[in-house]
Amino acid sequence: xxxxxxxxxxxxxxxxxxxxxxxxxxxxxxxxxxxxxxxxxxxxxxxxxxxxxxxxxxxxxxxxxxxxxxxxxxxxxxxxxxxxxxxxxxxxxxxxxxxxxxxxxxxxxxxxxxxxxxxxxxxxxxxxxxxxxxxxxxxxxxxxxxxxxxxxxxxxxxxxxxxxxxxxxxxxxxxxxxxxxxxxxxxxxxxxxxxxxxxxxxxxxxxxxxxxxxxxxxxxxxxxxxxxxxxxxxxxxxxxxxxxxxxxxxxxxxxxxxxxxxxxxxxxxxxxxxxxxxxxxxxxxxxxxxxxxxxxxxxxxxxxxxxxxxxxxxxxxxxxxxxxxxxxxxxxxxxxxxxxxxxxxxxxxxxxxxxxxxxxxxxxxxxxxxxxxxxxxxxxxxxxxxxxxxxxxxxxxxxxxxxxxxxxxxxxxxxxxxxxxxxxxxxxxxxxxxxxxxxxxxxxxxxxxxxxxxxxxxxxxxxxxxxxxxxxxxxxxxxxxxxxxxxxxxxxxxxxxxxxxxxxxxxxxxxxxxxxxxxxxxxxxxxxxxxxxxxxxxxxxxxxxxxxxxxxxxxxxxxxxxxxxxxxxxxxxxxxxxxxxxxxxxxxxxxxxxxxxxxxxxxxxxxxxxxxxxxxxxxxxxxxxxxxxxxxxxxxxxxxxxxxxxxxxx
Numbered sequence: 184x185x186x187x188x189x190x191x192x193x194x195x196x197x198x199x200x201x202x203x204x205x206x207x208x209x210x211x212x213x214x215x216x217x218x219x220x221x222x223x224x225x226x227x228x229x230x231x232x233x234x235x236x237x238x239x240x241x242x243x244x245x246x247x248x249x250x251x252x253x254x255x256x257x258x259x260x261x262x263x264x265x266x267x268x269x270x271x272x273x274x275x276x277x278x279x280x281x282x283x284x285x286x287x288x289x290x291x292x293x294x295x296x297x298x299x300x301x302x303x304x305x306x307x308x309x310x311x312x313x314x315x316x317x318x319x320x321x322x323x324x325x326x327x328x329x330x331x332x333x334x335x336x337x338x339x340x341x342x343x344x345x346x347x348x349x350x351x352x353x354x355x356x357x358x359x360x361x362x363x364x365x366x367x368x369x370x371x372x373x374x375x376x377x378x379x380x381x382x383x384x385x386x387x388x389x390x391x392x393x394x395x396x397x398x399x400x401x402x403x404x405x406x407x408x409x410x411x412x413x414x415x416x417x418x419x420x421x422x423x424x425x426x427x428x429x430x431x432x433x434x435x436x437x438x439x440x441x442x443x444x445x446x447x448x449x450x451x452x453x454x455x456x457x458x459x460x461x462x463x464x465x466x467x468x469x470x471x472x473x474x475x476x477x478x479x480x481x482x483x484x485x486x487x488x489x490x491x492x493x494x495x496x497x498x499x500x501x502x503x504x505x506x507x508x509x510x511x512x513x514x515x516x517x518x519x520x521x522x523x524x525x526x527x528x529x530x531x532x533x534x535x536x537x538x539x540x541x542x543x544x545x546x547x548x549x550x551x552x553x554x555x556x557x558x559x560x561x562x563x564x565x566x567x568x569x570x571x572x573x574x575x576x577x578x579x580x581x582x583x584x585x586x587x588x589x590x591x592x593x594x595x596x597x598x599x600x601x602x603x604x605x606x607x608x609x610x611x612x613x614x615x616x617x618x619x620x621x622x623x624x625x626x627x628x629x630x631x632x633x634x635x636x637x638x639x640x641x642x643x644x645x646x647x648x649x650x651x652x653x654x655x656x657x658x659x660x661x662x663x664x665x666x667x668x669x670x671x672x673x674x675x676x677x678x679x680x681x682x683x684x685x686x687x688x689x690x691x692x693x694x695x696x697x698x699x700x701x702x703x704x705x706x707x708x709x710x711x712x713x714x715x716x717x718x719x720x721x722x723x724x725x726x727x728x729x730x731x732x733x734x735x736x737x738x739x740x741x742x743x744x745x746x747x748x749x750x751x752x753x754x755x756x757x758x759x760x761x762x763x764x765x766x767x768x769x770x771x772x773x774x775x776x777x778x779x780x781x782x783x784x785x786x787x788x789x790x791x792x793x794x795x796x797x798x799x800x801x802x803x804x805x806x807x808x809x810x811x812x813x814x815x816x817x818x819x820x821x822x823x824x825x826x827x828x829x830x831x832x833x
Contacts, residue, residue, distance in 0.1 A: 221289070221318040221338040223327055223570060224522040224558040225508055231568035233590035233602040235260070235321040235640065235657050235694060241342070244311050246741050246752045248787040248801045248824075250363060250384060252309035252317075252339070257756050258737045260694045260710035261321055265730045266307075267816040268391030269359070270384070271401025271431040274306040278321055279659055280690035280716030280731045281334030285610055285636075287324070289338040290457040291409075291423045293478040296331045297455075298532050299498035300484065301613045304337075308429045308453060310405045312353075312382030313367045315342040322659065323608035323638045326572040326588040329526070329554055333608030333636050334661070341423065343409045345369035345376040347832045355799070355826025359398070359819070361386040363826065379408040389819040392434050395446035399432040417466040427455035435488075442767040443815035448489045456481040473507035494536035494544060503527045518563060524556035524574075532614040542621025548614050551579040566594035576609065580617075582632040584609035598646050605639040608661075616669040616681045626673050626680035634683075636663045642694075652699035663688040666718075688718035688728065704747075707740045727762050729775065730813070734759030748791040756783045763814040781810035789828075800825040 218226040219236060229236065237259050249255045253274040256262045263280075267273040275283040288295045288304035296304045317339055324332040350368035355361075367380030381404075388400035407425040414420060435447035461476040479502070485495040504526045511519035529551050536544035556574035561567075569591045576584040588606030595601060611633045619625025642657030665683040673680050692715055698708035716731040736757040743750050759780040764773055787801040800823070807821040 219318055219320070220340075221320055221336055223560065223572070224506060224524055224556065225520065225560070227560065227568075227570075230594070230600070231562075231592050232320070233568070233570065233592040233604045234324070235642065235655075235659075237319040237321075239317040239319070241315050244314060246750060246787065246789075247739070247754060247785075248752070248789075248799060249311055251306070252311055253306035255311060255317070256306070256337075257758075258710075258739060258754060259319055260696050260737075261692075261712045261714070261735070263714075263730065263732055263735060263758070263761075264306075265812045266818065267813045268399055268433070269389045269401075269819045270361075270386050271307050271388070271403060271429065272391060272399065272433060272816070275303065275730070276306060277731060278335045279661065279692060279712075280714045280728065281661070281663070282610075284331065284613070285334040285608070287328050287332040287336045289328075289336065290425055290480075291341055291459055292338070292461075292476070293423075293457045293459050293480055294331070294500060294502060294528075295339075295455075295457060295480060297482045297484075297498055298500065298530050298614060299482050299496035299534075301615060302331055302611075305453070305455075305482075307401075307431065308403060308427050308455060309339070310382045310384060310403060312365045312405060313342050313380030313407055314339055315344070316340040322604060322640050323586070323588065323606045323636055323661070325584070325586040325608040326574045326606055327556065327558070329556075329574060329576050329586075330552075330584065330609055330611040330633065333610045333634070333663075341378075341407050341409060341425070342367065342369070342380065343376075343378055343411055343423070345371045345378055347371070349830060349832035351828070351830040353826060353828045355824055357824025357826075358822035359386050359388055359400075361822075361824065363824075374413040376411045377409070379406075381406050388432065389817070390446075391816050392444040392446055393815060393817060397434075397446040399434060401431045402429065404428045417464055419463040419465075421459070421461040421463070423457075423459045425455070425457040427453070429453045438768055440768065442765065442771070450487045452485045452487065454481075454483045470510045471507070472509075473505070475506075476502075476504045478502040478504065495534070497533045499531045501529045518561065520560045522558045522560075524554070524558075526554040526556070528552045528554070534620075542624040544621055546618060546622050548618055550581075552611075553577045568592045572606075576611075576633075578611060578633075581612060584611070584633045584635070598648065599643065600646075601643045603639070603641040606637075608636040608638065610634040612667055612681070613669075616667050619669075619679060619681075624678055626676055626678040628681050630683075631667065631681055632665055632683060634663060634665050634667055636661050638662070647699070652697070655694070655696040657694045658692075659694070660691040661689075663690070663718075684718075686719040686723070688716070690714065690716045690731075704743045705740065707738065709736075709738045711736045726775075729762050729764045732759040732761040732780070734780070745790075750789045752787040754785045754787075756785075757781075758783075758810075758812070765814055776814055778811055778814060781808050782806070783808050783810070795829055795831055797828040798825075799828055 219229050220226045222232045257264045261279045263277045265275045284302040296302050319337050321335045324336045348370045353365040355363040362385045365382045369378035383404050385402045387398045391399045409423040412420045431451050433449045434444040437445040458479040463474045465472045480500045483497045486493045506524050508522040531549045533547045554576045558572040560570050573587040586607045586609050590604035592602040612631050638661030640659040645654045664687050669681040671680050671682045693713045695711045700706045712735040716728045717725045719725050738755045740753045761778050762775045765776045784805040785803050790798045803822045
């Protein structure tokens with residue numbers, strides 16, 4: 184699939200670079216323990232971020248031994264994960280009751296949401312191997328990141344910093360004939376450092392339907408590499424790349440009798456590519472700063488039924504991003520900062536399938552967007568940080584989207600910080616909402632406009648005098664307007680079309696987060712989220728939205744013992760009752776069915792055999808809970824895994 188790299192976009196980017204690059208900004212994740220690079224156009228100190236933030240470190244990932252990103256997100260406050268079966272199967276994530284495509288995912292700053300999959304990120308293909316840090320910002324972030332960031336942003340930051348020449352190896356085997364292999368390493372020479380990693384996971388899987396005994400397996404290969412070259416004390420060049428290759432088996436539906444999943448020979452083969460090239464320039468004590476990057480994402484999805492090609496989708500996104508910052512007032516104090524962003528995106532989409540009397544699915548579509556954003560960050564006096572940001576997304580084929588955010592953080596005392604934010608979000612129409620699955624039987628709506636939202640949150644953080652405990656409380660509210668219904672039947676043409684709904688969807692709730700150290704050896708983190716997500720039907724009556732449990736809770740405890748040679752990690756995840764949509768035959772009229780709540784317990788253990796070698800093992804679903812996150816799709820029972828990790832450096 185070739186990308187139409189348009190001359191005017193290239194010329195605009197080149198002009199911006201030549202004119203403004205001497206004022207380049209350092210987007211690099213320096214001082215990652217203090218800065219959140221995803222919280223604004225420029226990194227913001229963690230203690231100053233006014234939105235709800237969760238940072239997951241490499242140490243936590245290794246302690247919990249979680250292999251898939253989706254499983255890790257189950258442990259984050261406000262996140263509801265819906266997986267259609269076992270490892271590698273379709274996974275959706277909803278945060279604070281929002282839609283699955285209202286959460287933007289970045290791979291080292293590259294937009295990773297798939298335009299060929301309704302603009303959702305495909306969590307089932309994302310392994311946690313070689314991830315250094317995950318930053319999660321909840322609440323509307325469109326004023327910074329544009330479309331798809333209506334409910335939040337996840338930035339997955341791969342390992343890049345190299346302090347020595349090293350190589351790390353891992354091998355694991357367990358239930359469902361699962362093999363998990365990994366290798367990563369890095370080398371540093373003068374001003375250049377190179378890092379790379381390879382992860383491979385293969386499993387026979389478990390039976391995901393309520394009946395039958397066919398296993399639905401998955402195979403996944405993740406390859407990533409990064410190059411960091413400091414040309415001088417001021418100039419820095421960065422390049423990162425990631426390739427994902429995955430094959431996943433899944434089941435069909437029984438359209439004649441039950442309307443539920445049934446064993447079938449169905450396979451999805453998928454590929455993902457993420458590339459980023461970046462130039463940074465920031466001389467010491469500079470008042471002006473800026474940077475330029477080129478980001479590229481490519482996806483291919485092919486569905487195979489009974490060994491024969493059925494359909495495929497593909498997408499490609501090219502992003503040119505220029506950013507420039509200026510410090511105002513006293514340069515040494517750095518109390519006021521103004522940042523500007525210019526961004527241009529080109530998005531292509533294609534779909535292939537077999538034409539039938541129901542229609543011809545083959546189509547090729549595209550659109551462009553040019554975005555302008557500005558952000559002011561002020562620290563007028565110690566303890567106060569406030570941010571005002573705004574963005575205009577100018578789309579080539581549909582209405583503009585204008586978003587803004589005001590965020591304030593105030594430290595009242597060393598123990599207490601209060602914070603709040605208010606802003607808007609936007610979500611561009613998907614290609615399917617604009618053109619349908621069968622374009623020749625779909626009535627395009629030229630008046631279709633982006634979905635928008637208005638939201639706010641208010642919270643505080645309380646910290647003990649010895650900093651051993653921290654309590655965070657946040658109340659949030661968000662209203663979704665102009666939600667798109669892509670299955671509207673037009674009585675005049677007997678075609679389907681898409682329309683913006685006149686009724687709003689409302690989401691509100693409360694988040695509690697508590698973490699601390701009970702001793703030098705024992706630490707814990709706990710969270711509870713209450714979410715009320717509902718919308719109104721055609722008669723104006725409110726009803727609960729599907730796959731949004733009202734109650735979510737998680738407890739993680741980590742214990743180091745035996746002179747810190749051994750580590751035990753216990754995770755308890757509670758998912759309350761939730762509704763799911765059901766379309767039973769023969770009339771397939773929509774019904775809502777309640778799914779039972781469940782508790783899943785995971786236990787991970789490790790033992791440091793030598794300075795270089797570690798023995799690891801874990802039990803997933805320790806209590807063998809029988810549960811479903813999606814109606815009719817069984818999650819795996821108890822599973823055991825064991826393996827070795829080794830790190831060799833010089």
